[in-house]
Structure formats: C-alpha cells, structure tokens
Amino acid sequence: MYYIDLAVTGISFGCMYAVMSVGLTLVYGLLRILHVAHAAVFALGAYVTVLVANASGSIALGFLASIAVTPLFGMAIYRLLYEPLLKYRPDVPMIASVGLLVLMQDAFRILFGEQGVTFHRNAFSFTTFNFAGITVSAIQVAIVVTAAVVFTGLHLFTTRTRIGVGWRATVSKPQIAASFGVDPIKVRYLNFAIGSALAAVAGGLVALLNNLVDPTIGFVVSYKALAIIVLGGLGSVRGTLVASLVLGLVESYGTIFIGAWLDRDAIAFLALILLLMIRPQGFTGARAA
Amino acid sequence: MSAALQLDDLAVRFGGVQAVAGVSFAVDEGDFVGLIGPNGAGKTTLIKIVAGLQRPDRGRVTLGGVDVTGDATAARVRRGLSLTHQIVRPFRAMTVLDNVVLGAGIGRTANPFRAMLHVERRRESERAAEILGRVGLAGTERKLAGSLPLGQMKRLELARALAVEPDVILLDEPLAGLNQTEASRQVETISDVHKGGITVILIEHNLEEVMRICRRLIVLNNGLVIGDGEPRQVMADPAVHEAYVGSGMATHAQA
Amino acid sequence: MSAYEVSIISIVGINVILAVSLNMISGFCGQVSLGHGAFFGAGAYAAALAMVATASVPLALVAALVTGSLLGIVVGFASLRVRSDFLAVTTIGVNFLFTGFVRKQAWLGGEMGISGIPATGLGASGNMIMILLFAALTIALSFHVSRSWMGFAFRAVGEDEGAAATLGINAGAYKLAAFGIGTALAGLAGGLYTFFTQFITADAFDFIFSVMLMAMVVIGGIGSTAGVVVAAIGLTLLPEAIRFVNNYRLLVYGGLLVLVIRLAPGGLAALARSVVIRVRGT
Numbered sequence: 001m002y003y004i005d006l007a008v009t010g011i012s013f014g015c016m017y018a019v020m021s022v023g024l025t026l027v028y029g030l031l032r033i034l035h036v037a038h039a040a041v042f043a044l045g046a047y048v049t050v051l052v053a054n055a056s057g058s059i060a061l062g063f064l065a066s067i068a069v070t071p072l073f074g075m076a077i078y079r080l081l082y083e084p085l086l087k088y089r090p091d092v093p094m095i096a097s098v099g100l101l102v103l104m105q106d107a108f109r110i111l112f113g114e115q116g117v118t119f120h121r122n123a124f125s126f127t128t129f130n131f132a133g134i135t136v137s138a139i140q141v142a143i144v145v146t147a148a149v150v151f152t153g154l155h156l157f158t159t160r161t162r163i164g165v166g167w168r169a170t171v172s173k174p175q176i177a178a179s180f181g182v183d184p185i186k187v188r189y190l191n192f193a194i195g196s197a198l199a200a201v202a203g204g205l206v207a208l209l210n211n212l213v214d215p216t217i218g219f220v221v222s223y224k225a226l227a228i229i230v231l232g233g234l235g236s237v238r239g240t241l242v243a244s245l246v247l248g249l250v251e252s253y254g255t256i257f258i259g260a261w262l263d264r265d266a267i268a269f270l271a272l273i274l275l276l277m278i279r280p281q282g283f284t285g286a287r288a289a
Numbered sequence: 290m291s292a293a294l295q296l297d298d299l300a301v302r303f304g305g306v307q308a309v310a311g312v313s314f315a316v317d318e319g320d321f322v323g324l325i326g327p328n329g330a331g332k333t334t335l336i337k338i339v340a341g342l343q344r345p346d347r348g349r350v351t352l353g354g355v356d357v358t359g360d361a362t363a364a365r366v367r368r369g370l371s372l373t374h375q376i377v378r379p380f381r382a383m384t385v386l387d388n389v390v391l392g393a394g395i396g397r398t399a400n401p402f403r404a405m406l407h408v409e410r411r412r413e414s415e416r417a418a419e420i421l422g423r424v425g426l427a428g429t430e431r432k433l434a435g436s437l438p439l440g441q442m443k444r445l446e447l448a449r450a451l452a453v454e455p456d457v458i459l460l461d462e463p464l465a466g467l468n469q470t471e472a473s474r475q476v477e478t479i480s481d482v483h484k485g486g487i488t489v490i491l492i493e494h495n496l497e498e499v500m501r502i503c504r505r506l507i508v509l510n511n512g513l514v515i516g517d518g519e520p521r522q523v524m525a526d527p528a529v530h531e532a533y534v535g536s537g538m539a540t541h542a543q544a
Numbered sequence: 545m546s547a548y549e550v551s552i553i554s555i556v557g558i559n560v561i562l563a564v565s566l567n568m569i570s571g572f573c574g575q576v577s578l579g580h581g582a583f584f585g586a587g588a589y590a591a592a593l594a595m596v597a598t599a600s601v602p603l604a605l606v607a608a609l610v611t612g613s614l615l616g617i618v619v620g621f622a623s624l625r626v627r628s629d630f631l632a633v634t635t636i637g638v639n640f641l642f643t644g645f646v647r648k649q650a651w652l653g654g655e656m657g658i659s660g661i662p663a664t665g666l667g668a669s670g671n672m673i674m675i676l677l678f679a680a681l682t683i684a685l686s687f688h689v690s691r692s693w694m695g696f697a698f699r700a701v702g703e704d705e706g707a708a709a710t711l712g713i714n715a716g717a718y719k720l721a722a723f724g725i726g727t728a729l730a731g732l733a734g735g736l737y738t739f740f741t742q743f744i745t746a747d748a749f750d751f752i753f754s755v756m757l758m759a760m761v762v763i764g765g766i767g768s769t770a771g772v773v774v775a776a777i778g779l780t781l782l783p784e785a786i787r788f789v790n791n792y793r794l795l796v797y798g799g800l801l802v803l804v805i806r807l808a809p810g811g812l813a814a815l816a817r818s819v820v821i822r823v824r825g826t
Contacts (some may be wrong), residue, residue, distance in 0.1 A: 103798025266644025269637035401721035
C-alpha cells in the first residue's frame with residue numbers, strides 16, 4: 001500500500017510539474033531561451049490565487065484572477081526583457097532571466113512576508129477520497145484532472161484548429177510561420193500567454209495542496225522544470241509530460257533509496273546530469289509539439 | 290611517395306539518405322582539384338568528412354601518409370590541413386589582424402599550459418600582416434572582423450586558412466556571394482596560393498572560374514564519383530552532362 | 545583598523561578571487577557557469593576537514609585548491625559532452641547536487657555544518673593579509689592569462705569553437721584548462737573563507753550565491769578583469785555602505801543584473817571604454 005501511496009504522490013506531483021513546465025518548453029522551442037523567470041510567473045499565480053480568494057471568499061475567483069494576470073506578466077517579460085536581447089547568444093537572456101527570478105523572489109518576500117500567505121478557508125485541504133483502499137486527496141485528483149484536461153486540450157488545439165496547427169508548426173519551425181499565414185510575433189506572445197496561464201494554474205494548485213505560498217515556492221520548482229524540459233526534449237510538449245511524470249515518480253520512490261545520501265530536491269538534478277551524460281541531446285530529442 | 294590527401298571508400302548515411310556512397314581518390318602534392326556536382330551530390334558532406342566535421346560510416350582519410358580518420362578537426366589542422374567555410378566564420382569580436390595572428394600562432398596554442406607561458410606576438414603579427422597584404426586586405430588590420438563586408442570577409446577567411454601554413458587547403462565555395470570583380474580577384478589569389486606550393490581542393494558552383502584554374506576536375510553525383518580528370522574532357526563526358534542537365538543546371542563547358 | 549573593517553576587507557578579498565576566477569571560465573572562455581559556489585564550497589569543506597585533522601594551514605590550502613579543481617575538471621569534462629545551453633543547467637545542477645549531498649552527510653556536519661575549526665594562528669589581521677595577497681595574485685594571473693596565447697585561444701573558443709578548431713585549437717583542452725584554473729582558485733577562496741569564519745554550512749555555497757557571483761561578472765563586464773574586480777568590491781560593500789540595502793540584497797543584485805544586461809550588456813568595463821573614447825574624441 002505504501003508503494004501505491006508513493007505512486008499517487010509521484011503522479012500528482014508529476015502532473016503539476018508538467019502543467020508548470022509546458023510554458024518553459026514552449027518558450028525554449030520558439031526562442032532557444034531558458035525562461036528561468038517562468039518560476040516567478042508561477043509564484044505570482046500562486047500568490048494572486050490566494051490573495052484574491054481571501055479577499056473575495058471564492059477560490060474559483062482566485063484562479064480566474066491569476067489566469068487573467070499572469071499572461072500579462074509573462075508577455076511583459078518577453079517584450080521588455082527578451083525581445084531586445086534576442087540578438088545576443090542565448091546565455092545572455094538566460095542570465096537576465098535568472099536575475100529577474102531572484103529579484104521577484106525577494107520582492108515577494110518584501111511585499112508579502114517571509115512566512116508567506118495562506119488560504120483563509122481551504123475547503124478542499126482535508127477532503128479525501130478512497131479508491132479500493134487507497135487514499136487520495138481531492139487536490140491530488142484536481143491536479144491530475146487538470147493536467148489531463150490541459151494536455152488533451154493542447155493536443156486537440158494543435159491538431160484540430162487552424163490557429164493551433166499554425167502555432168504548432170511555428171513552434172517547430174519558426175521560419176515557416178509566414179507560409180501558414182501566421183504572424184510569428186503573435187505566436188511568441190501566444191506562447192508566453194498560454195505558458196504563463198498554465199503556470200498560474202499549477203501555482204494555484206500547489207497553493208491548495210500545501211495551503212501555503214511562500215517566497216521560495218517558485219524557486220523550488222524552477223530548476224526542476226529546467227531539468228524536465230531538457231530531459232523531455234526541448235520544445236516537445238509530449239516529452240515534457242513524460243519527463244514530468246517520470247521525475248515525479250523518481251522523486252517519490254527515490255527518497256527511499258537515495259534519501260540518506262541526497263536531498264529530495266537534488267534528485268532531479270542527479271537524474272538530469274546522469275541522463276545528459278548518456279544522451280547529451282536530451283530524451284525525446286524531437287522538436288515537434 | 291604518398292599522396293597529399295587520400296580518400297578510401299568513404300561512405301556515410303543519415304536521415305535515410307546515402308549522402309556519400311563509396312568515394313575514393315587521391316590528390317597529389319601540388320594538385321589543384323575542383324570538386325563539382327549538382328546540388329545534393331554529396332560535396333559538402335564529403336568535405337566535412339575530410340575536415341573531420343562528420344564521421345563516416347566506413348572508409349579512411351589519409352593526410353600526407355598519416356591515417357587521420359579518427360582525428361578531430363584541430364588535430365588534422367596540425368597535420369597540415371586547412372579549410373575555409375562556405376558561410377564565413379570570422380571571430381567577429383576580434384580585429385582582422387588578430388584573426389590571422391591566431392592562425393599564425395598555431396605553434397603557440399598546441400597546449401593550453403604552454404600557451405599560458407607565452408605572451409610575445411611580434412613574429413606572428415608580422416606574418417599575419419604579410420598574409421593580409423597578399424589577400425588584398427592591407428589597411429584593414431585594426432577593424433573589427435564583424436564589421437567587414439562579405440567580400441572582405443571571404444578574403445579574411447582565406448587569410449586565416451593560410452596562416453596555419455597548410456600543406457592541403459580545402460576551399461568550400463570561396464566565390465559564393467561575390468560579384469564578378471570580387472570573384473575574379475579571389476580566383477587570382479587562390480591561384481597564387483596554389484603557385485606557392487599548396488595543394489588546393491576547391492568546391493564551387495561557379496563552373497566558369499573552376500574550369501579556368503583547376504588542373505583536375507572531380508565530379509560527384511549521388512554520393513559517387515562520376516568523373517575525374519582533365520576539366521575539358523570531364524565536362525564533355527555524357528554521364529557528367531546528364532547529371533547536370535538532369536538536375537536543371539546548364540553547363541558552360543560545351544565550347 | 546577595527547575588527548569590523550578587517551572582516552569586511554577579508555570578505556571583499558574572497559569575493560574578488562571568486563569573481564575573477566569565474567570571469568576566467570565564463571568571461572574569457574565563454575563557458576556559462578552558474579554553479580561556481582559549489583567549487584568554493586568544495587574547497588571550504590576540504591580545508592575545514594584538513595584543519596580539524598591537522599591544523600596545518602599549508603595543507604588546508606592545498607587541499608582546498610585541489611578539491612575545487614578536481615570537482616571543476618569533472619564538470620569541465622561534462623562541458624565537453626553537453627551543448628552550451630545545457631551547460632548552464634548542468635552547472636546549476638552541480639551546485640544543487642553539492643549542497644544537497646553535503647547537507648545529508650554526517651561526516652560533513654550535515655545541516656549543522658562544521659564548527660569549531662582551528663584558527664590559523666595568524667589572527668584576523670594576518671588572515672586578511674593572506675587573503676589580500678592571494679587576491680592580488682589572482683588578479684595578476686588573470687591579467688597575464690588574458691594577455692597570453694592562452695587568453696587568445698580562450699576568446700576564440702568562447703566565440704566559436706568550430707572556427708577555433710580550424711586554427712588547430714583543441715577546444716576541449718582549453719575548456720578543461722579554464723575550468724581547472726578557475727575552480728582551483730574558487731577552491732582556494734573556499735579555504736581562505738574557512739580560515740576566516742572557522743564555521744561553515746552549506747548555505748554559504750548555494751545557487752543564490754552563484755547567481756550573485758555571476759552578477760558581479762556581468763556588471764563588471766564579462767571578460768574584463770578590472771571591471772569584475774571593481775564590481776566585486778562595489779557589490780560586496782554596497783549592503784554595508786547603504787544599510788537598508790542589506791535587507792534588499794537579492795532585490796538589488798537581481799535588479800542590477802537585469803538592468804545591466806538590458807541596458808549596458810558590456811557592463812562597467814564597456815561603459816568605461818566608451819567614456820574614454822568620448823573623452824579622446826575618436
């Protein structure tokens with residue numbers, strides 16, 4: 001039973017990582033930039049969800065607010081920070097992104113306090129379901145369901161709608177955007193908007209899960225997301241999903257075996273480095289969404 | 290006496306395509322070879338194999354009697370090979386002179402720690418200035434390499450390739466992108482380089498110029514050699530004609 | 545000189561060594577390293593163990609330098625296999641692996657770190673002078689490397705490895721050399737830090753600290769020894785000079801990093817150069 005509990009935890013974390021990391025892999029696929037500040041977007045989403053939910057009494061409103069706000073923030077990062085830096089080698093915007101993350105993190109600490117913020121009323125935190133003897137919390141279910149909806153939705157969007165197909169093609173091969181009648185600049189904004197909104201959702205879910213948002217929340221996930229997108233194949237949405245689930249499970253089970261040697265959080269990086277040494281080009285390697 | 294460059298049964302396949310399908314030939318010291326063929330014939334891939342930028346599935350590359358098939362590019366350069374790129378790659382942040390000085394300093398940079406011990410550059414700077422004069426770039430020494438127009442960049446590319454004092458030099462489309470005057474000028478310089486005793490292998494689409502200066506023409510199609518010999522004879526060969534006409538390219542060699 | 549001043553100058557000296565050594569890897573040779581803290585930490589822990597065991601300063605310094613360098617060369621080998629954008633992520637990973645590993649090892653003090661490390665016997669002022677001497681040596685070495693053929697080759701490798709290869713330059717060997725030297729110096733700084741604090745925990749060597757070091761390099765001007773020295777001194781003193789900055793340290797570092805890259809990517813060095821050009825009227 002214990003092992004199944006670990007699987008449940010692993011899968012739900014994996015789903016959360018996946019939803020958060022999609023934005024990161026899309027930006028890399030399009031611009032070759034490691035958008036480390038994506039974690040700040042994630043954190044912002046978490047904060048907004050909690051604060052609006054507390055102010056309005058409705059968690060749903062909290063989520064809506066964060067989905068409305070974070071795309072603007074994400075697109076602003078592109079416009080103000082990355083776009084002017086595209087002419088330099090990709091390391092340059094990446095370092096700027098790291099600087100932004102560090103700045104934002106400290107800003108959150110200064111604005112909202114070192115201890116963080118919590119939901120006044122979290123109706124879900126103690127709700128659990130019981131499936132054949134396995135206890136699953138409502139939030140874990142919500143996370144998995146959200147991930148399923150998101151990835152199915154993305155898949156349908158990029159294969160069934162005209163805009164979606166054009167978007168997918170552009171992310172894979174930016175230079176052919178024109179022949180699809182798609183404006184490559186709009187695609188960039190779309191990428192940042194969608195990726196940021198998803199990060200906000202992931203952030204809100206983590207806030208519900210832990211019933212706490214503190215300044216380091218983005219930080220912890222950020223480097224894991226980096227590891228995930230590299231392992232999943234930069235630019236590949238499917239690869240991101242696979243790598244996220246694998247990481248979630250490896251972390252869950254890994255702490256049993258490696259926990260004596262290594263921090264849980266470092267496991268992600270150990271996996272990353274080992275796998276990069278074996279396959280320097282990343283896991284799936286394919287750039288198709 | 291061994292050939293300056295010898296290729297034995299080189300082949301490579303990627304992306305489901307047999308890019309090079311078993312190429313063998315020998316280039317003697319002092320030869321001036323033009324390597325031509327329609328687009329997709331495998332010329333660039335072959336050159337990459339010779340330069341060490343692409344690993345072959347089978348076959349051997351021998352440079353001056355030494356098997357270099359397993360060697361990295363830098364090692365081959367130290368054995369006497371030199372190359373220019375089709376799309377020029379100068380060190381844009383360095384001056385024109387420094388680009389060439391670095392090449393002239395090949396003896397200094399063999400080993401990082403020995404390189405750390407040496408600061409003096411007088412000899413290499415003098416050689417570099419002289420080479421820049423030879424390729425027609427005198428006066429541009431202090432300019433940043435990134436600021437040069439294409440024609441001059443191509444000459445810088447050649448100057449750099451000469452600075453390492455090669456025995457064999459591979460020129461990948463040195464005339465591409467140049468106008469008529471620049472191209473003629475470049476051809477003259479290449480001809481002078483050859484007269485200086487360096488073995489030259491030239492890939493070019495500009496058949497007129499190639500025919501003028503090369504002493505030997507090797508024609509590639511579909512990864513195989515389909516013609517090898519004196520330029521006029523090779524171009525008159527129906528198989529070669531077919532390869533070009535078949536791909537929609539006219540030849541000037543009917544005269 | 546008050547105890548406070550001695551302490552500040554010591555920290556400045558250590559940060560200068562760290563920033564200049566990072567500049568050799570990332571600035572001269574163009575290899576982005578966002579995990580420099582790990583090599584600093586490796587040296588610090590090695591020195592701590594050596595001091596606890598033998599109280600021998602020379603041994604501790606050598607242990608620090610060698611340990612930093614060995615870890616650095618391992619990472620250097622990784623840099624040969626991995627694409628440049630992955631290198632940054634790999635170095636971040638190395639930093640996290642280092643802190644994650646150290647925090648769990650009882651023999652390294654675990655979360656509590658190593659305390660009660662024997663003093664060097666030189667006193668605080670003596671330590672400070674030792675630090676300043678090594679800082680001066682590091683700066684001199686950096687200037688020398690920059691002017692030498694090694695620096696010349698580094699710049700070529702940093703800009704375009706493939707083109708460097710066509711000039712016979714073995715990029716791999718140079719990258720290893722850059723990592724080896726840069727991380728040896730970082731390890732050395734770690735040993736000096738251990739002498740200074742006599743108490744170390746993994747927190748001092750984390751990713752955030754590595755980011756701060758990179759900020760010093762970027763703000764000073766990537767590739768410029770003088771610029772990086774000025775930035776290291778300035779950024780270390782800033783929280784001391786402007787008291788309230790201490791509470792906003794990361795905000796300031798992060799903000800400056802973003803602003804400099806965005807508005808003045810060449811850092812202080814480039815700004816200084818353009819001022820000189822304008823003054824000369826060229």
